[in-house]
Amino acid sequence: MAFKENILKKIKINKTAxxxxxxxGPPDSGRKIDKAAMRQxxxxxxxxxxxxxxxxxxxxxxxxxxxxxxxxxxDLAIYHTHVEDVALRKSPTVKEMISIRNAIKxxxxxxxxxxxxEASVKTIQKECIEKLDLSYNESDLDDIITDGTASLARxxxxxxxxxxxxxxxxxxxxxxxxxxxxxxxxxxxxxAYRESGEVVLGPIIIYSIIHNLLSLIDQQxxxxxxxKIELMHQVAAGKEKATAEGAKVFQHLKQTALKLxx
Numbered sequence: 044m045a046f047k048e049n050i051l052k053k054i055k056i057n058k059t060a061x062x063x064x065x066x067x068g069p070p071d072s073g074r075k076i077d078k079a080a081m082r083q084x085x086x087x088x089x090x091x092x093x094x095x096x097x098x099x100x101x102x103x104x105x106x107x108x109x110x111x112x113x114x115x116x117x118d119l120a121i122y123h124t125h126v127e128d129v130a131l132r133k134s135p136t137v138k139e140m141i142s143i144r145n146a147i148k149x150x151x152x153x154x155x156x157x158x159x160x161e162a163s164v165k166t167i168q169k170e171c172i173e174k175l176d177l178s179y180n181e182s183d184l185d186d187i188i189t190d191g192t193a194s195l196a197r198x199x200x201x202x203x204x205x206x207x208x209x210x211x212x213x214x215x216x217x218x219x220x221x222x223x224x225x226x227x228x229x230x231x232x233x234x235a236y237r238e239s240g241e242v243v244l245g246p247i248i249i250y251s252i253i254h255n256l257l258s259l260i261d262q263q264x265x266x267x268x269x270x271k272i273e274l275m276h277q278v279a280a281g282k283e284k285a286t287a288e289g290a291k292v293f294q295h296l297k298q299t300a301l302k303l304x305x
Contacts, residue, residue, distance in 0.1 A: 050209050089104045119164060180304075215233065219242070227251065
């Protein structure tokens with residue numbers, strides 16, 4: 044089940060990267076980045092940890108001396124140089140600072156810095172995902188559906204949600220904005236935006252965490268359409284017929300994913 048493992052890892056990578064980016068404050072805000080989350084992201088990356096002086100460094104896994112080096116501090120700068128140069132610029136000794144040439148390097152690192160903060164997180168995120176084989180076939184999807192269907196039958200909420208998360212990742216579905224949210228329900232679907240500012244959601248997958256009801260609405264609903272949003276609430280409550288219900292929703296998602304792969 045290599046595909047399932049890889050797609051779940053991609054979901055984890057994206058979630059962790061989002062957590063780090065969310066922790067980055069504006070300049071001079073004094074906010075500290077979430078180092079624990081950034082470490083988790085880097086552990087999934089093709090970078091190797093190295094301690095130099097008081098610096099936590101993550102080195103690109105290539106043989107050459109000059110390589111990409113991320114410094115795990117509040118700037119999250121990625122350098123393209125060698126380790127000794129980073130150590131000089133970020134943690135110089137008194138002896139090193141006496142040199143005018145070194146002082147120039149210490150005061151300005153623009154010649155070797157590739158990116159900082161959010162841009163650096165996105166670089167690491169991209170490189171983590173590039174390591175993964177995310178190709179799939181019908182058998183891979185059948186394995187995921189088997190697990191999801193069994194979870195639904197056993198009322199194992201985490202298993203159902205995991206299955207929905209996987210298909211949402213494959214199909215590019217997202218959690219909706221506030222207008223579409225329903226308490227104690229997991230909702231995902233295809234999002235689109237109109238020039239008027241209206242958000243359109245659909246197809247829509249609705250899972251009642253409390254009642255273990257899984258439904259599909261195979262149409263688009265606009266955030267300004269109060270009537271259709273009410274219909275969505277009625278479907279979620281089991282009071283109106285959905286396009287598909289229960290395990291049939293997984294089969295619908297599988298067919299949509301297979302069309303996408305061709």
